[in-house]
Amino acid sequence: MRFRFCGDLDCPDWVLAEISTLAKISSVKLKLICAQVLRDLLGDAIEYEKILKLTSDAKLESGDVKATIAVLSFILSSAAKHNVDSESLSSELQQLGLPKEHASGLCRSYEEKQSSLQDSLRACSLRLSQLGSVRWRVDYTLSSSELREVNEPLVHLVFNLRDGERGGMAAVPIAISADKFRVLLAELKQAQALMNTLL
């Protein structure tokens, strides 16, 4: 059976297995656990003790609690990844065996946070490096060991790059003459115009 929230593939076996664990928790508590899992997916700290308290009524073992969090993380992030609307998600979860109230509670939490989830997923997509900031300085060369009167402007640029691999900042310094700098600026303006046609 192909599910949209799994990217038009079969649902993974472990997700199927844990649906019955989700059904053991009351639908109200499930909605609160969803809120915690969404906080974790959006980058805030998860409050594990609250989740433990919410699952204590259902008498879940610690392995089951972790499995619940994992299954909810998968369902919510996968649905956001494939841009599934909340009604389709609800019907697909019911097809997997999740009771109606649980599915609708889950999907209501999902709907509230769908666009923020997608924004945060977009932000952590693969990115090789990122420009942090640019600093510049214009100098005027008066004279050098090669020529007594040089009298030329010189531009110093420092690009601060956020290195995708290790997450540190790397500084790349460049010194350009005025002519080359004009060429660089013209080309970059052309690239910017092209980008604007796409936005």
Place this chain on the structure above:
Amino acid sequence: MCGIAGKSSCLPVLWKNTALSQENPVLQSAAVGELGRLAVELLRRGAAPRACEAAARKLNIGADTVQHGVEGLTYLLTESSKLMISEIDFQDSIHVLGFSDELNKLLLQLYLDNRKEIRSILSELAPKLPSYHSLEWRLDVQLASRSLRQQIKPAVTLKLHLNQDEDQIAQVLQTDPSTLLHLIQQLEQALGEMKTNHCRRIVRNMK
């Protein structure tokens, strides 16, 4: 014949070790018990000089003697576990040391009790290639470059995260879709090899 291959340097050390040559059988078994415990701890966690000093005080012998005894026993245990020698071979090997039967039995018991654990520790010492951790990917389309406008050039960028000796390294790769399809095809062929008769025969025999 000595089943413990060639390296007979440990055997004279053990033989000269006065801790194990105690005449009193009670002291002997206490010494073997203590040294055996220290030897296994050395293999699990590394050197523990204070534990050796404590044992020396308890057994009333020099700390150096305890140290040498522990090292000798460690060597005996690792070589025997490495080669997975049978009980009879082990007994024949330590017979040359001329210890009492009691002591030989204690050493054999020490070997048999700890053999499995020592083998699992030794298996972690083998050199390892970098192993897969995760894969991030991105699909881009190049629309224009400085030299050419109005292009459509799709490209897939991959970042392969690998684990190597507790470090994480990342490798960035880029490919066009047709090479990616070829890559997928090759990998699926490799997986399919497991189902051939040749591989199945080998897997069956290994089990």
